[in-house]
Amino acid sequence: MFVALEPRRLYRQVAEEIRALIDAGGIAVGERLPSERELAERFGVSRPTVREALIVLEVEGRIQIRVGSGVYVTGKPAFPAKVLPHDDSESPFEILQARCLIEGAIAEEAARRITPDGIARLNETLERMEASVEDASQALFWDRAFHTAITDMIGNGALNRFTGIIYDSRMSPYFEKLASHFEGPHTWRLAVEEHKAIRDAIRTGDPAGAREAMRHHLTQSQQRFSESFGEEPTRED
Structure with missing residues (x-):
């Protein structure tokens, strides 16, 4: 069976929420983000949706995913990468x-x-x-x-x-x-x-x-x- 699809752009909304949390100082540079499971429960979404959101932030340079260790905040890059267009892009x-x-x-x-x-x-x-x-x-x-x-x-x-x-x-x-x-x-x-x-x-x-x-x-x-x-x-x- 396919993993259940979430509403369109939901992973983008989750990325925005995590980005805002980092910008507000809720998680400092070098600190580890909550686990996938915890983030999924916090935002009321599936873990694959969280995973997609984290990939957006990693490509932007906001976080680093260390497989087997966790996800860490890396700071705000001077020139963040443009990851997604401003349309309703498919996941x-x-x-x-x-x-x-x-x-x-x-x-x-x-x-x-x-x-x-x-x-x-x-x-x-x-x-x-x-x-x-x-x-x-x-x-x-x-x-x-x-x-x-x-x-x-x-x-x-x-x-x-x-x-x-x-x-x-x-x-x-x-x-x-x-x-x-x-x-x-x-x-x-x-x-x-x-x-x-x-x-x-x-x-x-x-x-x-x-x-x-x-x-x-x-x-x-x-x-x-x-x-x-x-x-x-x-x-x-």
């Missing part, structure tokens, strides 16, 4: 849910339109992705190539543009910082195996299996991003 979890719904249908249709060239292209991208799991930028490149190759099998230009645009929404400082905490060779290897299941269902002409394999892959991707930043330390009185 990574919204993007992954949208991809799950739409790319699941795309994979289903691709399984009805298999061609030798299409399968050969999927095989090639999988081989290159598997060889690139130690290099995040290359793994990401071939990951994108795999998903667009599936869409190409349908031959619909609008769907092709959609797949590229929604995938490229992760190419931002915010998403890159989130990925830096949760993606690595191990998760890329898991993604390769999930991609193989998608390829196999398409290759055998199994539309329902292809849809389910894509749904499973993108659900697992969201679950990986939903993990905690690490063991939250016990506070001393």
